[in-house]
Every structure is written in structure tokens, then in C-alpha cells.
Amino acid sequence: MAEHPAYPVGLRLSGRRVVVLGGGQVAQRRLPALIAAGADIVLVSPEATPSVEAMADAGEITWERRPYADGDLAAAWYALIATSDPEANTAASAEAERHRVWCVRSDDADLATAWTPATGHSEGVTIAVLTTEAKGRDPRHTAAIRDAVVEGLRDGTLVAPHHRTRTPGVALVGGGPGDPDLITVRGRRLLAEADVVIADRLGPRDLLAELPPHVEVIDAAKIPYGRYMAQEAINNALIEHAKQGKSVVRLKGGDPFVFGRGMEEVQALAEVGIPCTVVPGISSSISVPGAAGIPVTHRGVAHEFTVVSGHVAPDDERSLVDWPSLAKLTGTLVILMGVDKIGKIAETLVAHGRSPETPVALVQEGTTAAQRRVDATLATVAETVRAEDVKPPAVIVIGEVVNVGPEPAA
Template structure:
């Protein structure tokens, strides 16, 4: 049963739901295969001494298991399907899989080049992929993604979107770039420009909307200054989508007529923070906080000290628009402790304000949220 086969067809030809699938290799090239596997309901195990940041994040989130070591024969025990994408061990893995009667694909067989559909020519497309569900990308974004020669992807972008890329498309995990965050951003900008100048159509795929705390303008500016054509495709921001998927509006007639979106990734009262938390504490409208899990205790403390009522309804949506979505209802005073109790982890969106306490029966969300309180 082992041997070369088209990886693009296994999700439809094989019923992998509840079956053990082992992926050997952790480079960014594996992401296209994991993208398909995630939608099959398979129990995924990745075996590799090191993996790209996107795979590491999926392991931490419990979406797959990662064994940080080289492959072993017993990795194939009880496996139903295997994918070999290593640097030199693929033949041995395929041979071992055949002896154990395990379906196996060697990704090195995907060397056939196919033309890109309606290739736009050299340039860069900055695409917002939406909050998590791959179906929430815009039609234009999906069309441009399919035409890409190279895709630079953030870990928060829906990886399922990579499943339909042509086999020869290069996938680069943007979080893999070395050095500090600022230096990595500079290298990413240079990579976009260099690939486009080499004649490629490059897609920068980002979660949410690239202009909402996404460094999108920095990347567009770098391309423009280098004379590289660049297209911006807006995306659905999690700041608005996450509350909606939890059944909560951020504005409501007669209750609130304003919504403020802020980043909570910095300690609220440190000098580098540009957010006026004292002013926000005196407002009555809806406050949406992105990237705020780490400092939620200090944030809520400052808001209450500035005048926000401790009983103000609060809500947190974790892993919005994915099958792992969780919704936690609380109050401003109890939010930090509830997050600790329920082990809330990034990515998560906080909603603080009167609308966070609204209760609407039979709200249909996609996917259905798991409600906690």
C-alpha cells in the first residue's frame, strides 16, 4: 500500500476520521498536507526533531501531537496513513510503511510543475485571511492565493487555505525568520521584494485583516518604495467576527453607540504602551481587546480604577471561527480569575461592555461555540 500517490486526493479517497495519521517532517512544506488533514478529523502526530512555528503552535493548542525527535519504526504502529516529508529518510519510511501495510505518501514525488491559473505577473498581494474559518476569506483573496508562486503565511492564518495550492508553490512560515521581531519584519519585507523582483507573484497571507494590528502597512510601504506592485485585499477582522460568532453585537441600539478596538500585548502602564487605559475606563461603550491574555489582570485592574463598573459584562472568545472555539462569559471584576480557571490561551478576543451581557437563544454560529461561564 505504500508508495507515491497524489497527496491532493487522499482527503477524499481515504476516510481518515478518527484514524491515526503520522507526518514525518516539520518544515513549512508540511503545512499544505496538515491543512488537508485538519479537515478530515484524523488524529495527527508529527515526528520531527524540529518544526516550524506554525506546527509548534498547533501542537501547543492540542490540534496535533508532536514528537520532537527523529523517526522510529514504532511510530508507524497502529497508524493508518503516513506522510514522509523529511530530508533523506523518505525512502526508508515508505519501505517500513509498506512492510506494516500502512498507506504512505512521499512528498518528494510532487515535482510536476503546473501553470498558475491566470498568473497576475510579478508582484505582491497582501491578503487578510479572516479570523479562522477558511471559508471566511474573500473571493478575491482566494483567487489570488491560488495564483501564487510563493506564500508567506502567519501562524494565525487558516492553514486549511494552503491545501489547494499547486504542489510546487513554496510555503514560508513567516514566524520562522530569525532574530528580533523588528529585524524579522525587515527580513520579511526584503523577501517579499526580492521574490517579486525575481518574477514571482508572492502572497503574504495574514490572519484577520492585515491593517488591524497586522504590520500590513509596513509591508506595503516596503514594496511601494522598492517599486514592486502590491495589492491589498482586506480581511474579516477577529475584533468584530469573534464577538459575532459568539452571538454578541459590539453595538446595539439604545445600549451602546461606540466600539473601541485596542491591542493589549504590552503591559498597560508601561511607557511603550500607547493606549490610554484611564480614558477607556471612563467610557461607556464596547471595548474590544486583541492580544490581551497575558496582561488581562493588570488591564482589568486599571479599567476599574479609572471608573469602569466592576459588574460590567465581559466576554472572551478563544480560537474564534475554528472548531476549537470557546466562549467564556464573565464580568470585569472576575475576568482575569475566570481566564486562569478556564486556562484561556491565545488567540483570544476580549469584549467588555453592556452588549457582552446580551443573551440571545438559538444563535447559529459557525462553528458552534462551546459556552462556559
């Protein structure tokens, strides 16, 4: 097998069973592309990273919380073997061979029957690059070719960018609301040059699959009311890797300074003398309503909009929001992180003068393939959230602008 080059082919996995063994970093990086391909994914692993767990909670994959067992690959079309148990990997690889299932192995590519190419996307085209020989495979070179082609397609030149000398330090990158195409050009370039990426769950996760294999991805996912990596630990990880001379990207959802605790990270880095570049991102407070057809301002309807964190209820002593004053405004109110508190928020706004018939829109998973919009009023929103099972992340828009755009799809 080593004497012949790999045969490149595009797998059409929509609706077909794909088995992923292991719920660690490799699975976290590869699952989004499999989900985007429409595969029927079964994850077999006793444990998973927070981001992989979130995919299971969202119903994007089926998670069987156990070790690999013989027979798991019998009905599969494709398998990704990425456990930390070499014996289990070898046994699963042998099973895949018996059942003629194309199989990728993260621990030993030479023993696999398929390789994952370095992939990129531009204008509806997927670029996949493989080395031609098993011996002497150079994943960094493969990824660099992929990057050159993608960049060339995007700017119309098909010429590889000049080599850039990477400077050790940290780049605090706002990844935008979720759609990988909505990250800034500068943010994407810094991401491509990183040695280490510390990523939030709400960052554009599809971009992680484009990273070269040598890039270390650290999961700093914060699942609402679930497990999380404490902010101090995130700060320490940024400092530790930067001090090792590495180029570090802190990839955050939206904009780093809009309820993103970005300044806390900048301050922690400044205290120890580590340079930090801040790359603003598109905030979900504006982009998600826009993606759902809702302008946050509109001539003759709203001359201002206010963005509020709803992570604590109006009657919570920790709240810093002047809710009575907000109720008196006539413009648009955009609430982030407020799905489970929207009942209390609506009650407070009505109690202080806002009409109970004020339109409300909730946009869940905005700008992603899973985006959906649910409409209500201040009087009905609490029950609507329960009845429609609206889950975070969701952006809540309150005001007459909700009714300005085209009628929402049924």
C-alpha cells in the same frame, strides 16, 4: 504499477492513527486537512516549523521530537513521509509496505503507495483530483482542474475561469479571522494565482493545503513570546521574490491594517518601487464577537465600540492607549492581543470608573472549529483566564453587549 491508474478513494481517518514524518513545509501544508479529518496524528521529527509547533502546543497533534525509527508505522492507518533524509524516507516507505499502511512520499511520488490529490471544498463537498497515470504526472494541471470545478460550484456554472495573466508584484491579503470561508473572493483568487505565499500563523491555514505543489510557502508565523521571523526579514523576502518576477501573496490574519503591521510592508515595497495591491480582510475585532453571538453595537445598549491593542500593559511606558478615558466610555471595548495583560487592564478600567460588574467575554480561536467562549466580569476576569486556561489568540469584549445575545452554551 505504472501501467495502471490510481484508484481514488476517500479515507475516513477520524480517531485513527496517522503518522507524519518530518515537520517542515510539506507537513505544515498537509496537517490542517488531517486535523480537520479528526485523525489521531503523531508527528515524528527532531524539528518543526513554527506553525507546526503551534499545532503541537495546541494539542492538535502529538509531537515526538526525534528522527524516524523502525516500528513507527506499525499501528498506523496512513503515513505521510516528508523528511529531508532520503534514507529515512526509503526505510519508512519499506516499513509501510510491510505493514500494509497507505503511504504518501513527498520526495518521490512514484515510490509511494498513495498520492495526495489536489483538493478543494464548496458547500460541503470535497473535490479531489488525481492524474490517471503515474508517468507524466502534471500537478499544475491537476490543481487547475480542481480550481475550475470549485469555482464552478461556487458560482453555479461549473465552467473554468478565463486564464489570467499574473503580474509580478505583491498582494497584501487580509485572510480574515481564521475560517477559510471568510477570506474575500479577491483574496482567494490572488492566493490561487500566487507563485510565493508568505503566511502568518493567524492566517487561514487550511487554504495552504489547496495551493498547487509548485507554490513556495514561507512561514512567517509569529507565535506569542516564541520564535518569529523578524519584520525586516519578512520585508526582505517580499522584495526579493517580487524582484524575481514572481507573484507574491502576503497572507495575514484579519485585516492587514488592524494591528497587522501591513503599512510597514507597503512602505518597504514602495521604497524600492514594487507595486503592492492591498486586499482588506474581515477584522477579528468584529467578526469573532459576532461568531460568538456578541454584537459590538446594539440599539439602546452601545452606540460606539473601540478596538484596542492589549499587547502592552496600561502601566507600561510604551503604551499609547489612554486607559482612563476608555474607562469613562459607555460603549463596547474590544481588546486584541490582551489575554496575558487582561488582569492589569481590568484593574485600570475599574480604578478609573468602570463598574467591576461590567460583563466580559473572551472568545478563543474565533470562527474556527476550536472556538470557545468564556464569560466573566471585570472583577473576575483575571482569575477566570487562569482557571479556564484561556490562550491566545483570543478576542476580549467588555461591555453590556456581552449579555445581549442568547445565553452562551455551558
